[in-house]
Amino acid sequence: MNIINKVADMQKISKHEKQQEKTIGFVPTMGYLHEGHQQLIKKARASNDIVVLSIFVNPLQFGPNEDFEAYPRNMERDEEIAHSLGVDYLFYPTITEMYNGERTTIIKVQKRVDVLCGKHRPGHFDGVATVVMKLFQIVMPDSAYFGMKDAQQVAVIEGLINDYHLQVELIRVDTIREEDGLAKSSRNVYLNDKERLEAPYIYRALTSGKEKFLQEMSVSNAKDQIFNFLSKNTSGEIEYIEVLSYPALEPISSVKPGETAIIALALKFSKARLIDNIVFSY
Amino acid sequence: MNIINKVADMQKISKHEKQQEKTIGFVPTMGYLHEGHQQLIKKARASNDIVVLSIFVNPLQFGPNEDFEAYPRNMERDEEIAHSLGVDYLFYPTITEMYNGERTTIIKVQKRVDVLCGKHRPGHFDGVATVVMKLFQIVMPDSAYFGMKDAQQVAVIEGLINDYHLQVELIRVDTIREEDGLAKSSRNVYLNDKERLEAPYIYRALTSGKEKFLQEMSVSNAKDQIFNFLSKNTSGEIEYIEVLSYPALEPISSVKPGETAIIALALKFSKARLIDNIVFSY
Incomplete structure (x- = not known):
């Protein structure tokens, strides 16, 4: 497994893999991988030549009073998990790498966000859509795997893919639960x-x-x-x-x-x- | 020259050309091609294997009291010009083809738009950024040619390319003028x-x-x-x-x-x- 920190390196790798006609399955995460994430990786591994996992705690999707700083992180363990599940490339950029220079735009989500979490976390899905668009342009996946625990996120990303004619297939993956039914999170x-x-x-x-x-x-x-x-x-x-x-x-x-x-x-x-x-x- | 009306067809063509390692030069326009546009096409033709010209009068970038309906159109003449300048593909979609289904997002331009035309045409550059992102995902160009008469548009698109790590080089092309100095428009x-x-x-x-x-x-x-x-x-x-x-x-x-x-x-x-x-x- 290769760990990639630079946007340009990841783009070069993806371009090369695609020129070899390899399919790329992509699992975007904020890390601290639980069994829900692991399920996404397994699904990606089962159906693609190449699996890219990204770990990036995206400040743009956290509100001012939310848990960006406190969001749990454990890179060492995440690396082990990714490696053991056969991830080919772990894309792990810094914030400055992802938000380089002056950010001049944001993707404003106008539908599907005045309900559920979107109603209670204003701007959250703008941050999600913006970073997912960035990640898609960097990783250039054929398929992207999202967990249905975040069903509104899935709905928003499906809208994003349709809006911009993105050549990515979103794969909805069922929520993984503890034995007592609690959704993994x-x-x-x-x-x-x-x-x-x-x-x-x-x-x-x-x-x-x-x-x-x-x-x-x-x-x-x-x-x-x-x-x-x-x-x-x-x-x-x-x-x-x-x-x-x-x-x-x-x-x-x-x-x-x-x-x-x-x-x-x-x-x-x-x-x-x-x-x-x-x-x-x- | 081939005229392409469908997003999926254009994407298939671009994918195929890129797999052959051809470079794609792209000239996005709203048609009614004048010598300014022709200069963009010539520049694209000189430096790329494949030239794609798009003609799409984008409703999203016109304000409610602006000239969307009245915007001058002459497809027959445009086709002749495109053909004579060696355009390979003329992408000419309908509005329904470009805005299929429910549009759920818009690209909101937050910098570079509170001045000049942006100040006087609220939402105009959101419409421009949104359609250019769509066109880039459809045509997948290596280079895109924009005229400096619309210098603010160039600034906005340069911001867009940087924000989303788009693998497109924007080529600034000097304004073409009448003999008396009037910018072609x-x-x-x-x-x-x-x-x-x-x-x-x-x-x-x-x-x-x-x-x-x-x-x-x-x-x-x-x-x-x-x-x-x-x-x-x-x-x-x-x-x-x-x-x-x-x-x-x-x-x-x-x-x-x-x-x-x-x-x-x-x-x-x-x-x-x-x-x-x-x-x-x-």
Whole structure:
């Protein structure tokens, strides 16, 4: 495995691999790799000649009061994991390398962001879209692997790919969960013992909300169900519970069979803000 | 010469040409090709294996009260010109082809646009940056040719290329002028006879402003000189006269030898809004 720190080096490598008609699978991450990331890497490894993993904690997608500085990092362990899973190139640039010179533009996301996390993290998805566009231009992947835990991120990146006719196929990868159902996340380390015991109720709330929705075909009944379930079983503060179309993320005004929906929520514990969702056709 | 209407076809062609290690020179235009455009095509032809010309009147860069509908078009003549100058591919998509499905993002230009035309055409350069990003992803050029008459556009696109690490070299091409000095522009057809006689004073005003600047190294004296010159010799309404650094387009707070400046102005005649500029090192 080669570690690449420079944008120009990564571009030269990708150009060369593509000239050899190799396919490039790309896994963009912020590091601190958990099993969710590992699943993305495995999927990329199974379907491509070359696998590129990027680790870059992108300041542009953190709000002023968010956890950019505190975001967990462990490069040594990440390198071992990447190596063991057969990553060919680990792209690990500095902030100055990625944001060189004066930044003159930003990609402003105008749809799919006035709901869910986008509503509560203004500018977050602009930062995501901007850095993903940069990474795509650097790595030039054929396929890019994203986890469905961040379902809104997937929806935004699918919009980005369509908007700019990017020749990248986005591969949606199912959320990886602990045995008790808690979605794997770098931020789970922030949970205290009591919260860790409560956290599995997030997924149970989602599945019970989905059942309610399928039974009664009512958005508000499903939301009530989840709200009551979470209030009873956790000490977390509910930031949002939403039932929307997917990936357009619009309100479901009339429930039409054959459509795809997302039920998503964010729950704030003392130090950890956790998100989870279920996407399903009905 | 092949005329290509579909994004997917153009991408297939560019991919194929690049796999053959051909260099692609790209000239993006809105059509109604004048000698300025022709100069861009000639430059592209001289330095590349393949020349792609695009003709697309981009609705996103026109304001609600601007001339999108009235913008001059003459596809038959453009085809002849493109063919005669050795263009290999004329990319000529419809609006629906370029803006397919729901547009979810826009590239917001945050620097270099609060001055000159950007100040007077809010959103214009967002539309330009967005469509140029799209075109670059479709055509995948090695070099792209832009005329310096639109010097602010060049500055914005240079920022875009840097921001996203685009593997495109922007080639600045000098403004082509009529014998009397008037910069070639598709919008010159809007001038009436009297205005056409006055219009050459725009360039004379710029050169005299540059001389003043070089003599006295004073931004305000140069601007006064141009203002008086234009007021005396034309019936047009002065929209702006500015002297700025180039390409950052910032105020010149202290005049330091070795820097590059732009003197630019916009003049409104009854139906035509004309722009022109001089960029020079001092």
